[in-house]
Amino acid sequence: MKNPIIQLKGLSKCYGSLKAVDNLNLEIHKGEIFGLLGPNGAGKTTTILMMLGLTEPTSGTALVCGHNATNNPIAVKRKVGYMPDSVGFYDNMTALENLEYIARLNGIPENQIRSRAIKMMEQVGLGNEMHKKTAAYSRGMKQRLGLADVLIKEPEIIILDEPTLGIDPSGVKDFLVLIRQLSRQQGLTVLLSSHHLHHVQQVCDRVGIFVGGKLLVEGNIHTLSRNLFNKEGFITTVTFKEEISQPWHLEPELKQWEQVDHIALSGKTVEITCKQDITPDIVRFLVEKKYDIMGVHKKEYGLDDIYEKYFENSTTEKRSNEKSGNFFQRSFFKKHKKQ
Numbered sequence: 001m002k003n004p005i006i007q008l009k010g011l012s013k014c015y016g017s018l019k020a021v022d023n024l025n026l027e028i029h030k031g032e033i034f035g036l037l038g039p040n041g042a043g044k045t046t047t048i049l050m051m052l053g054l055t056e057p058t059s060g061t062a063l064v065c066g067h068n069a070t071n072n073p074i075a076v077k078r079k080v081g082y083m084p085d086s087v088g089f090y091d092n093m094t095a096l097e098n099l100e101y102i103a104r105l106n107g108i109p110e111n112q113i114r115s116r117a118i119k120m121m122e123q124v125g126l127g128n129e130m131h132k133k134t135a136a137y138s139r140g141m142k143q144r145l146g147l148a149d150v151l152i153k154e155p156e157i158i159i160l161d162e163p164t165l166g167i168d169p170s171g172v173k174d175f176l177v178l179i180r181q182l183s184r185q186q187g188l189t190v191l192l193s194s195h196h197l198h199h200v201q202q203v204c205d206r207v208g209i210f211v212g213g214k215l216l217v218e219g220n221i222h223t224l225s226r227n228l229f230n231k232e233g234f235i236t237t238v239t240f241k242e243e244i245s246q247p248w249h250l251e252p253e254l255k256q257w258e259q260v261d262h263i264a265l266s267g268k269t270v271e272i273t274c275k276q277d278i279t280p281d282i283v284r285f286l287v288e289k290k291y292d293i294m295g296v297h298k299k300e301y302g303l304d305d306i307y308e309k310y311f312e313n314s315t316t317e318k319r320s321n322e323k324s325g326n327f328f329q330r331s332f333f334k335k336h337k338k339q
């Protein structure tokens with residue numbers, strides 16, 4: 001088993017009587033893209049700050065690249081790049097000049113600064129825009145430049161806080177592809193904190209869901225969904241060309257199948273809930289019975305469903321602010337709509 005590049009052991013942080021982070025145990029391996037998820041106040045930022053050695057844990061340890069972040073924050077800082085949700089630049093300087101300035105602050109030798117900065121600008125897709133003043137940069141371009149700022153010191157880990165906030169959909173897609181490329185090509189470990197579940201789902205190998213300072217669950221989306229929704233069964237929906245007349249004469253026969261739990265009819269569609277995924281058997285059966293099939297859909301559970309499921313049992317207060325307003329409005333709306 002490989003050694004984890006980040007190892008959090010019994011990590012807790014209290015502010016007075018508030019447990020912002022509560023006995024967190026987590027291991028992240030080299031080259032992984034890990035998503036930190038959770039509502040406002042769940043403890044994500046506090047965890048990140050402890051990993052960076054910027055705030056001291058009340059108890060427990062954060063080992064990052066083999067260094068104790070509390071005792072040796074400087075060593076950690078050399079290996080970890082942190083991109084906050086909003087990155088500031090000197091507007092009157094070009095993007096390249098801004099990056100060279102950051103390179104200098106990071107102690108990169110003077111004779112390497114220019115070549116490294118240019119290489120980095122090309123890597124983040126700003127090769128043709130590097131001589132533009134950052135005042136003329138869009139939000140998406142600024143995020144890319146922020147990434148270049150973080151990468152210029154050649155870190156082993158990058159931590160990105162809400163990296164896709166305020167970028168348009170095509171910009172988000174390009175940015176996430178870039179993150180994935182960097183991680184896969186260079187073995188870069190990425191920790192990404194976000195409220196945008198679809199973005200996280202697109203790019204992360206594993207996610208951790210935080211609520212009220214506790215890590216409720218961690219794993220890859222496929223495993224989480226299988227563990228959570230196994231008992232709900234596998235749902236196959238078939239749409240026919242013609243409306244099904246009720247009672248449906250095939251229903252008694254299908255109900256005899258050992259794997260079939262439930263059948264629901266509506267207009268031209270039939271929804272069959274099974275213990276296992278037997279979609280091919282269902283389709284074969286219906287074709288043999290001379291039904292014209294227009295569509296077959298197998299229900300897949302995504303991160304939205306997983307997240308919402310955890311919230312069903314959570315007493316965490318749902319607050320809405322500018323940063324996560326969209327997510328909570330969506331989550332809250334969906335839940336109330338169901339009732």
Ligand SMILES: Nc1ncnc2c1ncn2[C@@H]1O[C@H](COP(=O)(O)OP(=O)(O)OP(=O)(O)O)[C@@H](O)[C@H]1O
Pocket residue numbers: 015018020038039040041042043044045046047323
């Ligand atoms: N310096 C501080 N003093 C007192 N309480 C704090 C301090 N920093 C954070 N907290 C509290 O600790 C809890 C966790 O906050 P934290 O910022 O880690 O959450 P978060 O998950 O990052 O939230 P967000 O998504 O809004 O960034 C919150 O209740 C917050 O109010």
